[in-house]
Amino acid sequence: MEQQVEKSPSYKQPYAWAEALHTYENKLEQCEPLASSWNVQRRLQLLRGIVQHYRAYQQLDGSIHDPYSQQERYYSTPAYALAAAVLVSKGQTELLESAASALTCSIQALVEERAPDGHPDFFPIMIMGAYRILKSLLPEQALHWQQRLKEIEPEQTYVFTMSKMNDPNRMINWNAIMLSGEYMRYAEGLDGEDASWIDTYLQRYHVPRFTALGLYQDGPLHKPNCPFAYDIVTRYHLTLMMQAGYRGKAADCVDELLQRGARSSLLMLSPLGEWPTRGRSSQHQWNEATAALIFTVQAVREAQQGQIRRAGAFRHGADLAWEAIERWQTEAGDLHIVRNYYSPPQRHGYEIYTNHTCYNLWTAAALAYAIVHGEQLEPIVAYPIPASCTSYTLDTDGWFQTVFSGVPGQQLVWHTALNDPYNIPGLSRIHRADMPALIGPSSAGYRDQGFTRFAEGEIFPLIHAPAWQTTDGIWHQLADGIRTSVPFDCDAGVDPADGGGSYRIVEAKHEEQRTRLVLEWSGPLSAGVGQIQATYEQRPGIIRVSYRITNADQADIERLGAWIPLFMYDGKEAAVLEMVEDEMLENKALSRTNGTVTERLRLQYNNGLLSLRCLTPNCKVTFPPEASHVASRNGILKGVRLEGEAGHDSIAYELRLEKSRSSV
Template sequence: MKQWNRWNPSSYGWANEALAYEQQLQQSQPLPASDWTKERKVHMLSQMIDYYATHQQDNGAIIDPHSEAERYYSTPSYALAAAVLVSSGREDLLDSAAKALTHSIELLVSERTPDQHPDFFIIMIMGAYRILKSRLPEQAELWKQSLATIEPEQTYLFTMSKMKNPNRMINWNAIMLSGEVIRQAEGIAPTDTAWIDDYLQQYHLPRFTSLGWYEDGPLNRPNSPFAYDIATRYHLSVMMLSGYQGTTVSELQTQLQHGAISSLLTLSPLGELPPRGRSAQHQWNEAAAAFIFTMQAQQAYADGEVQWAGAFRHAADLTWEAIAKWQMPDGYVQIVRNHYPAEERHGYEVYSNHTTYNLWTAAALAYTLWYEQAEEIMPYPIPVELGSRTLQADGWFETVFSSVPGQQLVIHTALNDPYMIPGVARIQRAGLHANLATSSSGHQNQGFTEFSIGDIFPLSHMPAWHTQDQVWHHLAEGFPTVFPFDRDAGVDPSDGGGSYTIAESATTSDRSHLVIKWQGPLQGIDHVIATYEQSPGHIVITYEVGHDQDSEQSTQQIDHIGAWIPLFQSDGQESSVIETATQESTEVIILTYRGQQLRIVPVTPHSMITFPQEAEQVASRNGLLRGARIEAPGQRISFEIGLP
């Protein structure tokens, strides 16, 4: 039976874009064979696990070296990753993996999981159990007896029996369901899937958008982080591969297929998922994507879709590479993409933990290795490497993607979200360091995110304007809303009267033209029009602000307009050099970071470059930003970004 069916054009939101990419793919040639061999992947995983093996206690628990405690689901994650390495020939890890598994099972069945995260345990436990049971049959019988005592509605936290709230049936519940399917497949739990089908049908399938993306958060007001979209789809994909055959299997398979294509279409040229919401810029995002891309590659290859298979294979390789760049000599990875010491928690979420998110990353990569087959799939270019495109996210994701070959802009659009401010949040180009033109913005409200240094300031590529009361305003100020910001519940993007539209969009093979219009009760104006012109290595951004006809604010005069520029300042290990120079009678900004250079060139006559004190040292997940503002008289301003 054919497993890979491309997409359903009647229900997939980006069907035309996917078809256009397929046509480009058919005219492309395969890329050189990947050096991301299974041996290299096993070596990378081994380094991670060998580091944490030194932090294992006699009872099997993995202790975090910074908080000096067992945290969250670190131990079952270790058990799974170590077990996969055992299956790859690391017999020296057998006893360590078994001890971690025994301890994890004891914690789960006795309802003593660290930090109250039982729902995450079972999918890791069952993965390790499947591998180790044949090597340790006597111990496996004891494991099985303990696992048979689990009562899902009682053992786990995010169930309707405990929460009694449909809005709380979020990613935790889907993760638990995925592990329970494996427990059924192993003959440890009753095989009736009716209760699983009910959860999936009522609370999870309604969360999928037409793009196959999963909207996490309350059903009526999801906060929709991209991290928890990919994490949930990863777990549900493991569930499908583990033999789920319930009543939702067909629809779920379609949604997972659509989501994988959407992730492929939006993957950056550096193999990073888009930043939006909590847990962005955490390495485990790409680890989950590596699994999804690898499984899609295998399904497409088995069905004769060689080029699609090659594109997914290449995407998976890029995500492995994105993580590997941050692996330290000791073996662990920097869990957030900066070089600040782990104990300083810079860019961490309140729940981020060094051991937990290293080992969750290791577990997802381990599941990828466990399911990966031996076919030699030749890589093909991913979408951002072929042609140009503009993609508008649906649902509550509030993001627009604009790309030309090897280069991508990620633009956030919500005017009333202090956590994910509007404007260009990320610019990445192949061959350049991800931080050179910035990979994440500042915040107006840090929400879940903690910083060890820097000020909280809403800094992205966005317009500013100077009103007659001698005050500078900017797009991220937004406007009053009916509901106050709630980091857990999310923000309705229409709350307060704001909106955005894509006014124009046109592409050629290597150029992109995009115009976004924001409207709302902004300070002193009614709308902002932003134009983004791209070609490889070159970006021109133009902002225009104004009043709508018969507006109450039409008497407000705008005497100057500005453009905020986020400049990368430090990653905690290396600082950039930010300087200005005169180029053909125009003052320009030159940023040099890790041997690469970025240029910002004002285009509008009579422009001047300022460095406002309030944005001198701005915290971002990747480190520190410094804000520059280009200012010019009038209501329209343009500038160029030169990427070498």
Template sequence: MLTYTSDAGYPWKDELERFRTEVDQAKHVEPSGWNRARKIALIENIVRAYSGYQQENGAILDPFSDRERYYSTPAYAFAAAVLVKEGRADLLTSAAAALTHSISLVVRGEVPDNHADFFPILMLRAYVLLKPLLPEQATQWAAGLKQIEPEETYVFTMSKMNNPNRMINWNAIMISGEYLRYREQLASEGTEWMDHYLESYHLPRFTALGLYQDGPLDRPNSPLAYDIATRYHLGVMLDAGYDGRCASSLAESTRRGAFTSLLTLSPLGEIPPRGRSSQHQWNEAAAAYVFSSHASAAKQMGDPMMAGVFARAANLCFAAVDRWKMKDGRLHIVRNRYAPEIRHGYEIYTNHTCYTLWTAAALANAYLCDPGDEVAELPIPSEVGMRVLQMDGWFETITASVPGQQMVLHTALNDPYTVPGLVRIHQQGLPGLIGPAAAGHTESGFTEFSEGETLPISYCPAWRTPDGQWHSLAAGIPSGSEYNRDTGINPSDGGGAIVFNVEEDEGQETNRFTVDWIGPLVGLKSLRAYYTQQPGLLTVTYEFEGEIEAAGAVIPLMFSDGEEQAVITVSGDRVRSEFRGAYVESTVLNEGAEIRLQNYTVASRNGMLKEARMVLSDSQRITFTVRLGQ
């Protein structure tokens, strides 16, 4: 039997092969309940929620800013066109009007918020679906689309910027749409100019694991949201038949990336958080496409196992988005339940209508390449086996999973927007936020919060120096340069680093690993964190070397998602947060230790956190456990 795999250079190839063995031996997996009918229903709910905001000229109005924003209208056009294809004929006029308006905006150079680069992929996908149904109108659409001159029409081009560092995800997204325009014989040039951009500015950004490092070429800031978004768009281009000179390299990089995303997907169907735009619903919508596309590829190759695994991953991503539906069909676009107008956890560029409809469009692309309901779901990596994985490049993220549970650690010491420490715990069957699911930050970066203190907080070591001052790992180290949210931080600035080591533990459902944090940490010569992860139980030890008065552990606690508030209690040696029918409980194991609950609240993307601190005086070692349950 053929197997769907990557080439021999894939760093996690052995891990992938071990996972195949685990799947082969796995027991029955609980079905996700997601089939094609349910997927198209979710897309329809979103589209119809916004059909009422369509204006006479076809534009989709954003109700929160009372104007058309970004690429809302072409995203609506495409998602609505997919619904028309699936028999919702009443949306044909609406989809066509949105497409007509979108093309007009690009041709006239009047794209809202100067985001023309995002239009072509959405317009061309809609055009291909609608042109057989409206041939006369399609002639007018084609005439408009033929007027596009890429170097003049779009923003992130070398003719406009003359800066290789600025050829980021925008440029790749534009190219994916431009290939579709070329394929439809609506472009005057071939693929050579696209090949140049891909070869010079995009292929070099891929790590050996197939992750796309967005940001300046000389120091990419590597948000995982823009890794998955870029791979999604390039995948659409490849699936559409791109065969230029970069095709084989691009196909291998995106295939590696799909395996990496699979191996690091949480059991709740969410990609790890890192950097700007994390925990926006479109992250998982883009991932749904990546997984659906590779499920279909594995099916076509004759590998039912990987087809079933990728299909389940895609289904769990649909479920992850669906959990955040509002009553009217729209989405809470960031994973909290504050009213959209509050903008809690939003980036400065986040727009509710645009990001809801972009999510619908990405889900629609996933739907179109779905492998079909006949593909039987098989468990994903975080549901079977044990694995501890360190991402390569500048992603500085570790994921560790035992069956049904995953945790995420960030290791950058100098990035105030992505603080170090254990930042997320997901457990199957429990609310995604209980773990909790996000850290606090030293700087809010792009992110806006409606309430709470902007403070660094994660599961991390803390220590008191002889001057009576407390310090925590989450506060990081000085980089020596001013933080710039657009360009990020060079990981080497300030001298911070880690040493990561995984211990073999054959025959047990246990992960054991250590992280040595190296850098100019106040009062310390060295700091080591020991992690032992078992199903239902995490044990952590922090070991300090230096002149300190007390060892400590910071415990972040979910407090409020903007709708429901947790009940937090401190009792003797433990602290507990009960939230939405679940709990997380941390217990300090050292005799004589105390737990202090801080009186402030800390802002996070998910809402509000509280901080508890375990303190053990006259010690250089502290140990605690974390349990999650119902």
């Protein structure tokens, strides 16, 4: 992979989404500005709630302890130091001693190589952010901080270095995170060496991971696993490094890639301000916090270049990211760090490494940096993001294997990999503006949950996907995927070609309020199926899906079906599911038979209403027991399988999303 990138660097390749971006920017010229309720006071209020909550858990030595594990975890303390220091800089001076104590504790832990849970690489970016604010307020303490910070020897102090690992494939997001903080230390004159070693790491191990869209492929160089969370978190840290003044040998290409990545991020953002799901750590609040910083920096940059409407779109993207986080803030001030309401000790949807205090404060630290770099944000007038005002279909590059399509105010997201049991193939997310984010649903089930663990629910590959029954009575589905020659490893990627599967976009059409997308999956699927076409048509509030098997031994296929995931429970509130007579039917003379086309399902959740009806005559609605209680990142899903008549070569259904009548 390194040799291929050297021959054709990604930052010199064409930007594949240029047409979609151009169409959006033309539309933006016709858009009216938006009123924004987000200002620095509201941002500080959100940040203050998190910091004040965890101030109660600060120990005499300055460390922050997690109330659930009763100990200091990961990089909670330096994250607290940064967030508290930013609040001090905004007038909350009563936090000065607390912030300074946390900073002292963090520096000592880093220099003495005793960072909790073996995570020193995350310390310097937060330490240096706090140090830059507090050094002038506490000059005597600053002398001690400076002395200790000069003791750091990067190749010895940190974990993800070539000196310790001697493996280019392990120079992943951790290494980039460390580099961003180390550059700040160098910029402050606390590193006597030159910064050429940073250039080396960037050029050899990080620039090659970027795609032409500016997305960072985390994981081994030859087989990246590409979580969207670790794409944006790495770009967040490299953005901070550039903001700190990095102008080394890799600066021009890194800057170009970050510009591309910022534009791609704006195109990918959902109308609800949420970052897409793919891979580990998705649906964690810090995803949107890092997006807020990237959008903030880009908004200011565009404004400085006179791109007023583009700047306004990035400003609105930042606002939406803040709002997506604020929705999950508790009355106590802390956050539900994953988008569900289960209690922290239940750890539902948490990764094995997820920690409540650490990820609350890591989110706070990222938001704090967004405030620091948002001094010039307030005068920028907001304008709609792409998901709010235009129609588009976007296919990611590299190994991300994700497709986005939207109409104004609505976005659909597909995972396309056939051989990755953590990102199963099918329609994974449906988001509509002003609707509950989870109802669509917002994330699917799994064949293998990787790092993710759940308080309840069965592991089942439940997603909007086609199914088929063979003559022996057994049901199969696209989400079963294809076995690979190499066993699945959640810490490494899966070669998209392994197993012989592939996908392609057969058709993508866009009108102002409508899109049509035809996806085709090919490969040795179960029961002799070789090819499936799925057609998705959408307009605001309405999605129509149809499936057709185009290459199979028809003698073995008894009937077609379709799996539909229904979101049932978020850890606090249960959805209400009912079968009702379908008043939308054009042919009222059709007889009413339980479980056929003459009825539709209606699901009410959190003031939202999702209705489902089969568009294929004589379609049966079934609730297979294996999908009655399925674990998802957001809670519990229930699977509905629509079953067509024997011999039919296609099946179709319609989803409608609207406010529930009780909320109107």
